[in-house]
Amino acid sequence: MIPVPPEIxxxxxxxxxxxxxxxFLARDRKLQEQAIVATKQFLERVEQMRLAxxxxxxxxxxxxxxxxxxxxxxxxxxxGVYVLLKADQAEDAWDRLxxxxxxxxxxxxxxxxxxxxxxxxxxxxxLESALFPPQNFLSAGLIVxxxxxxxxxxDYQDCDHIVGKxxxxxxxxxILKEVSAxxxxxxxxxxxxxxxxxxxxxxxxxxxxxxxxxxPTEGGGDSDN
Amino acid sequence: xxxxxxxxxxxxTRSAQLGCALPTGLTLLPNNFESAQPGEExxxxxxxxxxxxxxxxxxxxxxxxxxxxxxEAFIHNKSHDWALPIIFIGYELMKxxxxxxxxxxxxxxxxxxDLFKETVVGRHVKAEVVIETRRxxxxxxxxxxxxxxxxxxxxxxxxxxxxx
Numbered sequence: 134m135i136p137v138p139p140e141i142x143x144x145x146x147x148x149x150x151x152x153x154x155x156x157f158l159a160r161d162r163k164l165q166e167q168a169i170v171a172t173k174q175f176l177e178r179v180e181q182m183r184l185a186x187x188x189x190x191x192x193x194x195x196x197x198x199x200x201x202x203x204x205x206x207x208x209x210x211x212x213g214v215y216v217l218l219k220a221d222q223a224e225d226a227w228d229r230l231x232x233x234x235x236x237x238x239x240x241x242x243x244x245x246x247x248x249x250x251x252x253x254x255x256x257x258x259x260l261e262s263a264l265f266p267p268q269n270f271l272s273a274g275l276i277v278x279x280x281x282x283x284x285x286x287x288d289y290q291d292c293d294h295i296v297g298k299x300x301x302x303x304x305x306x307x308i309l310k311e312v313s314a315x316x317x318x319x320x321x322x323x324x325x326x327x328x329x330x331x332x333x334x335x336x337x338x339x340x341x342x343x344x345x346x347x348x349p350t351e352g353g354g355d356s357d358n
Numbered sequence: 359x360x361x362x363x364x365x366x367x368x369x370x371t372r373s374a375q376l377g378c379a380l381p382t383g384l385t386l387l388p389n390n391f392e393s394a395q396p397g398e399e400x401x402x403x404x405x406x407x408x409x410x411x412x413x414x415x416x417x418x419x420x421x422x423x424x425x426x427x428x429x430e431a432f433i434h435n436k437s438h439d440w441a442l443p444i445i446f447i448g449y450e451l452m453k454x455x456x457x458x459x460x461x462x463x464x465x466x467x468x469x470x471x472d473l474f475k476e477t478v479v480g481r482h483v484k485a486e487v488v489i490e491t492r493r494x495x496x497x498x499x500x501x502x503x504x505x506x507x508x509x510x511x512x513x514x515x516x517x518x519x520x521x522x
Contacts, residue, residue, distance in 0.1 A: 238477040241475035242472075242475055251475070251476025272435060273436050274436075275434040275436075276431050276432070277404065277431060278431045278432070280407065290407045294411075295415075295469070296408050297472075309434065315433065318437060320437040322439065322480075322482035323436055324436040
């Protein structure tokens with residue numbers, strides 16, 4: 134039995150019927166923008182119910198609503214990818230796609246009931262090569278001296294909460310404190326696919342790796358980056 | 359699944375140089391175990407506390423090398439979806455409890471699969487185990503890179519390396 138109020142299940146099904154046909158680049162941009170608004174309105178309702186479930190200490194319902202919330206965010210993010218590409222904002226569109234992937238992965242961690250999240254994640258991954266040129270990813274190496282648990286606020290080493298797991302409608306995350314940078318490296322499979330090469334130097338300027346546009350260097354010299 | 363085996367520094371000798379007790383049970387080593395200078399803080403993999411908690415929930419206690427001897431910090435490399443701390447297992451422990459490492463890695467695998475759930479395909483994890491191949495003889499580091507679902511089988515690779 135899904136521990137979520139029936140009207141939410143019905144509302145989600147109705148929203149999907151409206152939104153899913155629009156999850157293609159070729160669909161009308163205005164319709165996609167309207168779908169984003171509708172999704173965010175439903176998301177607001179779900180968020181209010183999640184907070185109410187937290188208040189009632191109903192963990193199964195709170196976690197399931199957390200999963201639904203992340204799914205709705207992913208839908209809005211995916212629609213945002215298509216809208217941004219049409220607005221010639223490819224850099225933002227890429228970030229929105231990675232947001233959608235992260236949101237679906239989070240939904241899978243929180244929800245036991247929402248189906249086909251794996252298929253959706255695979256589809257979102259495939260959009261990287263379908264819609265964008267190949268990327269060069271970077272990884273940051275950070276030295277951290279203290280970790281704070283996002284659930285209880287104590288030192289993460291001292292509590293029993295585990296990163297990534299949902300607790301009463303909220304994910305456990307580690308908040309990094311006392312951080313210093315150690316290195317940057319090129320990698321094939323980064324933890325954060327937003328970290329990538331943005332541009333590179335060409336004679337007379339810099340070329341944006343996503344759009345291929347060359348921005349002239351001030352003074353007309355070659356760029357060093 | 360990609361595994362590599364390389365020589366590792368003599369653990370007892372290095373422990374003495376670092377002024378720390380020799381690890382006896384299952385121990386997590388700092389990434390700079392081989393290179394740390396006198397007084398330098400130990401750098402552990404960022405997932406160290408998580409791995410310790412996952413195994414604590416399975417009634418397995420892991421020690422952190424030198425945790426009372428020096429200050430420590432944690433490395434968060436965003437180069438993989440998930441990277442484990444270095445696990446050290448001595449020869450005697452391997453001999454007395456040959457299934458222990460397999461159990462440990464299977465619990466870690468369960469957590470990783472639960473973390474990624476249906477989005478696990480294409481995820482990239484890194485694991486390293488340091489073993490004593492024969493009592494007081496040689497130390498080897500066996501590294502794993504690949505899918506989280508390969509971690510349990512990685513234990514077999516480590517056992518085979520320990521028999522050499």
